[in-house]
Amino acid sequence: MDEVTTPRELAERAGVSAESVRKLLARRGFTKFGTRWRIHPFLAAEIEAYYRQARTARPPVPCPVEGCERPAGARSGLCPAHRKRLRRYGDLEPRDGAAHQRAKTHCPKGHEYTLENTYVFADGRRRCRRCRLDAALARKRPTASGPLVRAVPESP
Ligand SMILES: [Zn+2]
Ligand SMILES: [Zn+2]
Structure with a gap:
């Protein structure tokens, strides 16, 4: 058989x-x-x-909440953490944005928030010193990424 x-x-x-x-x-x-x-x-x-x-x-669908990279559940369309937050608070607003920011150890470009590399504003927000320096240098040297030949006034 x-x-x-x-x-x-x-x-x-x-x-x-x-x-x-x-x-x-x-x-x-x-x-x-x-x-x-x-x-x-x-x-x-x-x-x-x-x-x-x-x-x-069918790869897992990511959670639609901005900045969230956890995969979403098929039924709710949200990751478990955001599903829980929605159930508990009725919305998806972060409760403590400042704590979330403080938890970050590096700037968006990946420079570490060390004592020397960090500006702290009166309201507690931080800025990366390296990034500010890079931005200042970029403004001073527009040719670094811009056109190599500068426009010259045409002679009559
Ligand atoms: Zn999420
Ligand atoms: Zn930086």
């Missing part, structure tokens, strides 16, 4: 629901043999491959 597989066994191997497997079989025109599904190893392997491919074809 041929070795056969049931939708439940196949579903377990593919990591999906048995219902999903039954629907897929029905969509492909397969029907039950008597009262039971009897899936041949050939078909079982094909279906497993189908689910594997379907999973890799």
